[in-house]
Structures are given as C-alpha cells and as structure tokens.
Amino acid sequence: MSELHLLGIGGSLRRASANRGLLRAAQAVLPAGVTMDIAELGDVPFYSSDIGQKPESVKRLLAQIESAQGLVLACPEYNYSIAPALKNALDWASREPDNHLLSGKTVAIVGAGGGMGTSRAQYHLRQVCVYLNLYVLNKPEVFVNAFTGNFDEHGDVLSDTVREQLAAQMQALVQLTKKLL
Template sequence: MSINVLAICGSLRAKSTNRGLLRYAQAHAPDGMKIHLADLQDVPFYNADLAEKPAAVKQLLKQIGEADALLFGCPEYNYSLAPALKNAIDWASREPDNQLLTGKPVAIMGAGGGMGTSRAQYHLRQVCVYVNLYPLNQPEVFANAFTGSFDNDGNLTDEKIQGMVRKQLDALAKWQQQLAR
C-alpha cells in the first residue's frame, strides 16, 4: 500500500496549531503513507477574470491532482472555516468536471478554542458534499489549542491528541483503500 496525501492548512501562520497538527501527522504517518504539506502563502483569491492561473495555483492544483487523499487542517474563524482553506477548494473545484476533487477521500482535523474547531469542520463537511469530496466520518479530531496541548511553536505535544491523529490517519488509509476498489 502506498498512499500520497496532500495536507492543506487553512491557517497561514508558521506557528499555527493547525499547521502543528499537520506536521505531527506528516511525521507520524502510517507505513506506506506519505504526507506532503501544501503552501498557500502565494495563492490569490479565486478570480475567474484571471486569464492565466498564477504559479502558486498551478502548483497547488498539480499537488491535489497527484494526491490519493487530502488532509485538511481546519481552523475556526468566526464559527466557520478559514478563507485560505476555502479558497484552495474553490480553485480546485473550477477545474473541468471537478476532476481534482470528485471522489477523493479527505480527513479533517483542527485546533481552536472551546470546542476545538467543530463548527468550522461541520461547515467544511458541507463544502465537501458540494464538491463531491468523501470526508472520513470517524474518528474526528477536535483539539483545544489553548490548554497546553501545543508548544509555543504550534507543535502538538499532547499524547491523547497525538493518538487521535494517528488513529485518524490509519482510518484515512483504510478509507482511501476502500474507495479505490
């Protein structure tokens, strides 16, 4: 089994706890799974008037096309998903016949205040339905970013959440294999 996963973080901050979740996932992926982190820093907002896609968009679309599955780091901004993550999905969904997203498995994890990023993740699931991504139902990963679970650089240090991330990656591998049949 060899699975190529593209991780996309909705936060652009280098020390983001959501980016920290994805870094932990990348470092602890199960055997046969390789996780690459997308860079959204230079991806402009989707604009149908652009005559040519910017280089950062072309790179992102190439990475999505090569991925067997996606892993979203979903921050919660004002009870919803972050614009950078939604924008990445918007760009990909505009490809002919939605070919980059249709039928692709995806797992979602997030770190934020209070309830983690549950509200944002549920909004993201609605977007996934529309663009025909297949989100993994369980296990869900909702981490509280403000209870000592992360260090000052945004790295995940909480063993319980680390275990949840590893379980989600194992489930994503099985989900991808099931959908690939």
C-alpha cells in the same frame, strides 16, 4: 498499491499555527507506505474568474492535489466558519473541468482552536465537501483545544493524546482511501 500519497492543506497561513502543527503531527504518525506533503497557501491569490493565466502558486497547488489520493484538511475556525485560505484552495481546485481534482477523493478533517476546537467550522467544511463530492472520513473526528497546553509556541503538538487521535484518524483515512481506490 504499495505507496499512498496524501496532501495536507491548512487553513491558517501563520507558520506557528496549531493547525499547521496538526498537519506536521499527522505526517509523523502516518502508517508505513504512506506519505504526505503539506501545501503552502501563503502566495495563492483569492480565486477570481477574471484571472486569466493561473499563477504559479495555483498551478503548484493544483498539481499537489492531483497527485494525492486523499486529503487532510486542517480547519481553523473563523467566526464559526471555515478560514478563507482553506476555502480558497478548495475553490481553485473545484474550478478545474468536471471538478476532477477533488471529486471522489477521501478527506480527513482536523482542527485546533478555542473551546470546542473548530467543531463548528469542521461541520461547515463537511457541507462544502458534500458539494465537491469529497468522501469525508466520519470517525474518528479530531477537535483540539489550542490553548490548554496541547501545542508549543511553534505550533508543534505536545500532547501524546492528540498524537494518538491523529494516528487513529490517519489509519482510518488510509483504510477508507484504499477501499475506494
């Protein structure tokens, strides 16, 4: 395989969020031959089985997930748990027949927040990933404090240390993905 394609899905809808910034920084440090798109979730409605026809925003998200060999999930922490936008994206994808969009895909989890940098939410997300039969990269983990100068006002990563952590994680995700393909 000459080209590997990943999809970044961020749980924050705010354009200047540090978690979206982590996805952009991960995109910038990908190994050669690897590409990553970043999904837009702002117009994706909450999942409901009452919605008959999938909205275009959902069709777009599902097509992006289908075309990716692996996922990078940027996980904000809301009340010690996963942000609703991220969980909703996974919920929509999991409703496809036999969970075929998610089952067997590799995942790296990143997150920026206060104190422990979304560690509680990331561990909760790992539980969800187990149910969805996603293969979560165990190490390296990326937990970033969003309030200690690691990001600028636009959510862009300022820290070389954070970029190095992301580069190591992306390299490990690529290795795991190629091993499982």
